[in-house]
Amino acid sequence: MNKGNILIKNASEVVTCSGFEAKTGKEMSDLKIISDGAVIIEKGIIKAVDKTDKVLRFFEDTNNYQVIDASGKSVLPGFxxxxxxxxxxxxxxxxxxxxxxxxxxxxxxxxxxxxxxxxxxxxxxxxxxxxxxxxxxxxxxxxxxxxxxxxxxxxxxxxxxxxxxxxxxxxxxxxxxxxxxxxxxxxxxxxxxxxxxxxxxxxxxxxxxxxxxxxxxxxxxxxxxxxxxxxxxxxxxxxxxxxxxxxxxxxxxxxxxxxxxxxxxxxxxxxxxxxxxxxxxxxxxxxxxxxxxxxxxxxxxxxxxxxxxxxxxxxxxxxxxxxxxxxxxxxxxxxxxxxxxxxxxxxxxxxxxxxxxxxxxxxxxxALNRAETIGSIDVGKKGDMSILEFPSYKYIPYHLGVSCVEKVIKNGKIIFDKER
Ligand SMILES: [Zn+2]
Missing domain, CATH: 3.20.20.140 (Metal-dependent hydrolases)
Structure with a gap:
């Protein structure tokens, strides 16, 4: 049923890491975060990423999409x-x-x-x-x-x-x-x-x-x-x-x-x-x-x-x-x-x-010559991302040695879910 169409909404933050080439110097510290964020993935490709209200304003067709409410959760690009x-x-x-x-x-x-x-x-x-x-x-x-x-x-x-x-x-x-x-x-x-x-x-x-x-x-x-x-x-x-x-x-x-x-x-x-x-x-x-x-x-x-x-x-x-x-x-x-x-x-x-x-x-x-297609949550890139079970990326090193990843999405499909 899922053709790689997903709507993620209400995320406490979407850590986009936006960019299409390697980051250097101070750019590495700027994660380009969108609070109360949403992402639309269509046929495996990212179609929209913005604040939830903005994304939903132009989005009516919920039937063809798997909808994920990511309230209280952080969304990051796939590692x-x-x-x-x-x-x-x-x-x-x-x-x-x-x-x-x-x-x-x-x-x-x-x-x-x-x-x-x-x-x-x-x-x-x-x-x-x-x-x-x-x-x-x-x-x-x-x-x-x-x-x-x-x-x-x-x-x-x-x-x-x-x-x-x-x-x-x-x-x-x-x-x-x-x-x-x-x-x-x-x-x-x-x-x-x-x-x-x-x-x-x-x-x-x-x-x-x-x-x-x-x-x-x-x-x-x-x-x-x-x-x-x-x-x-x-x-x-x-x-x-x-x-x-x-x-x-x-x-x-x-x-x-x-x-x-x-x-x-x-x-x-x-x-x-x-x-x-x-x-x-x-x-x-x-x-x-x-x-x-x-x-x-x-x-x-x-x-x-x-x-x-x-x-x-x-x-x-x-x-x-x-x-x-x-x-x-x-x-x-x-x-x-x-x-x-x-x-x-x-x-x-x-x-x-x-x-x-x-x-x-x-x-x-x-490092794999793929900065134009993966590695960030940008429109046009592959729909590869994970949803953490916590509201902020800061939990990743804080929760020492334990994975905070709740769901993994690859090409717009959920391929890992800790809750299942
Ligand atoms: Zn080696």
Whole structure:
């Protein structure tokens, strides 16, 4: 019956985050809130957003619309989680405990832990198994108000499994209401069979996998783990330039553990985003700001690994667009929890609640090249939003670690309802 037509009225506030491009500096604090707000979504697209009385004045046809009275509730754009590794085989709970007991990363690797553990399990998993696990994780994300998620390959490190991961995401995108944006991360680590032959491995990726990914449009972005003892700046540049040539957008895992110059490289190559950035140089941050590269910060990972947090305050004050994401993955940060990310960003990274909201909505969309179609409640954008069980967005970090989302609407349809 519902064709994607919804009228939300009497909301205590509609947090629109209005805009069609990444927000920087003080813009990140301006959420463009409409009190006593209403939203009309028609055939999945936002048709009107304004004060309730104004919207209702021009709206007669209530029969064809599902009407939601959002009295005492806040309405926000759907969250955009722009950095995850959510399709993987196996789990690493044992390794988490090893880490807690102080065992070093090198020792964990020797015990068979680390990313190679996930690579083995992902290679061994069938497409169906990865799909079934993927559905569960997407359902969990949905309950936190996530309506678009980015997912990376990178647990195959060979042709067969990299393609398998991307195809699973394709399948999930078709069947699950959450939109999935796919990133090829074949250069996530060096597989055992290429140990000490990093350049040979990159040749293999560039000649054997990347062309197929590009030609079959299996991914929109190409990413690389640019880090000391993984892939150097030169190697990262070589792969990313090829990817750009083949029409993919660029992302970089940059300056997480060592200040290697990943931020500068992202600016030089015109990457859409550079991610992690715990050790990014001030020069690199300023160059990213100038080049319009989104800084995607992943405080859940810093928290879980007891790393220092990225300099969000410095980035925002220097007009670099900041996005926040979960980095959901089986090793360093196994979480879909948006409230956890809010808590870490506001308590440990000196971001205001308003900045954190911009970072998880419009700037998350910008980190996926989608600021024109999602990430805010603007006429013409997709009808993706959530209704909180509280009257203000300020409850999100205040209700520590617990989701305040009551309903999630995707393309004008209610796809999650806590009350049901
Ligand atoms: Zn990552």
């Amino acid at each position: 955009v989680d722009s950095h995850t590794h959510f399709v993987f085989g196996g789990y690493r709970a044992e390794e988490f405990c090893w880490r807690l007991s102080g065992i070093s990363y090198m020792d964990i690797m020797q015990r068979g832990g680390g990313i190679i553990n996930t690579v083995k399990a992902t290679r061994a998993a069938s497409q169906k198994e990865l799909y079934n696990e993927g559905i569960k994780r997407l359902n969990s994300m949905l309950s936190f108000g996530i309506t678009t998620v980015e997912g990376k390959s990178g647990y195959g490190l060979n042709y067969e499994t990299e393609i398998k991961q991307l195809e699973v995401m394709d399948e999930l995108d078709k069947t699950h209401p959450i939109d999935i944006v796919k990133t090829f991360l074949g250069a996530h680590a060096v597989p055992e069979e290429y140990k000490g032959k990093e350049d040979k491995f990159l040749d293999y990726i560039i000649t054997e996998i990347l062309p197929v990914v590009a030609e079959k449009r299996l991914a929109e972005f190409c990413d690389i783990f640019c880090e000391k003892n993984v892939f150097s700046i030169e190697q990262s540049k070589r792969l990313l330039l090829k990817a750009k040539e083949m029409g993919l957008g660029l992302k970089i895992h940059a300056d997480e553990i060592v200040q290697l110059g990943g931020a500068e490289l992202a600016a030089e190559l015109g990457a859409v985003s550079a991610d992690h950035l715990l050790q990014a140089s001030e020069r690199g941050i300023k160059e990213m700001a100038r080049a319009g590269v989104v800084a995607t910060l992943l405080p859940g990972t810093a928290f879980s690994l007891k790393e220092p947090y990225a300099k969000a305050r410095y980035m925002i004050d220097n007009h670099c667009a900041v996005a926040l994401a979960t980095d959901m993955n089986p090793g360093s940060c196994f979480t879909e929890s948006i409230p956890l990310i809010f808590a870490l960003a506001t308590i440990y990274m000196n971001m205001s609640v308003e900045e954190a909201i911009s970072a998880l909505t419009i700037n998350g969309a910008a």
